[in-house]
Amino acid sequence: MKWLLLSIIVCATVLSDLLQSYEMKRSGEQSVNARGLGRLLRMIVSRRYLFLAIVCMAVSFFAFMALVQTAPLSFAVPASAATFVLETVLAKFVLKEAVGKRRAAGALLVLGGVLLLAH
Amino acid sequence: MREIDLPLANTAALTALEEAREFQPSRRRGSKLKTLALVLAVIFLNAIGNLSLAWGMRHVSEAVSLNPSAYLRAMLNPFVALGIALLILWLLTRMALLSWADLSFVLPLTGVGYVLAAFLGWRFLNEVVAPAHWTGTILIFVGTAMVGTTKQQTHAPEVSE
Numbered sequence: 528m529k530w531l532l533l534s535i536i537v538c539a540t541v542l543s544d545l546l547q548s549y550e551m552k553r554s555g556e557q558s559v560n561a562r563g564l565g566r567l568l569r570m571i572v573s574r575r576y577l578f579l580a581i582v583c584m585a586v587s588f589f590a591f592m593a594l595v596q597t598a599p600l601s602f603a604v605p606a607s608a609a610t611f612v613l614e615t616v617l618a619k620f621v622l623k624e625a626v627g628k629r630r631a632a633g634a635l636l637v638l639g640g641v642l643l644l645a646h
Numbered sequence: 647m648r649e650i651d652l653p654l655a656n657t658a659a660l661t662a663l664e665e666a667r668e669f670q671p672s673r674r675r676g677s678k679l680k681t682l683a684l685v686l687a688v689i690f691l692n693a694i695g696n697l698s699l700a701w702g703m704r705h706v707s708e709a710v711s712l713n714p715s716a717y718l719r720a721m722l723n724p725f726v727a728l729g730i731a732l733l734i735l736w737l738l739t740r741m742a743l744l745s746w747a748d749l750s751f752v753l754p755l756t757g758v759g760y761v762l763a764a765f766l767g768w769r770f771l772n773e774v775v776a777p778a779h780w781t782g783t784i785l786i787f788v789g790t791a792m793v794g795t796t797k798q799q800t801h802a803p804e805v806s807e
Contacts, residue, residue: 592726593710596703599773603785604696604763608782611793618677633792636785643782 528597530645533606535590540610543583545617550576602644612638684743688755691736693762697770699729704771753794757787 702725
């Protein structure tokens with residue numbers, strides 16, 4: 528059950544980040560002043576991908592709540608770093624971003640760490 | 647046309663410059679203190695928020711599943727509510743820190759949170775953390791720090807009309 532919940536957390540977080548990144552890049556640079564934040568809030572409501580990103584974030588948090596109810600905190604928090612691995616893979620193949628050797632090595636270390644947690 | 651007393655203007659400008667120079671170290675000190683306070687807040691809000699949430703969820707008698715009302719009832723537990731409030735505060739503090747600090751500086755702090763969560767689970771929730779789990783957690787911390795120190799694209803992309 529804990530691996531299912533962890534998979535939901537990782538997939539929902541990564542999907543949320545991808546949707547946010549895709550939609551925010553499409554709409555250009557946003558300012559962070561009061562007017563900019565108001566525009567950002569209107570954008571969340573009107574842009575369905577951004578709205579979906581918020582829904583994914585909520586799904587991830589509720590799955591995390593269920594995970595800490597049954598699994599150790601010393602597993603739940605570090606294992607959620609698996610998002611870095613999936614994000615790196617998807618950034619390379621879906622968003623076509625340049626992924627350097629250092630980032631790839633970092634993601635591999637995180638993967639190794641998560642596998643050790645499964646031990 | 648009014649003549650400007652250039653030597654006097656220069657003296658005034660130099661005095662202002664001197665004053666600014668004298669003021670800079672205290673400003674820098676203030677900025678450093680602000681960053682340190684936010685760094686500590688980011689680390690501890692996350693750690694204590696997670697601990698409170700885990701503690702509260704373990705004291706909720708009903709197991710949460712796909713039923714949304716079970717989650718709402720769990721949120722009535724004071725520790726769960728406190729955990730959620732601290733995690734919201736953590737998110738806002740992290741955003742504030744990200745607004746002037748580099749991601750390569752902020753991301754390893756997230757990594758510190760993973761190690762701290764393992765420590766708090768072991769110390770306060772009586773969890774058994776095997777040596778392999780400590781090693782895994784340290785690897786995750788190092789990996790996160792490495793991912794964070796990669797070159798980032800920080801300029802806005804051009805938007806097609």
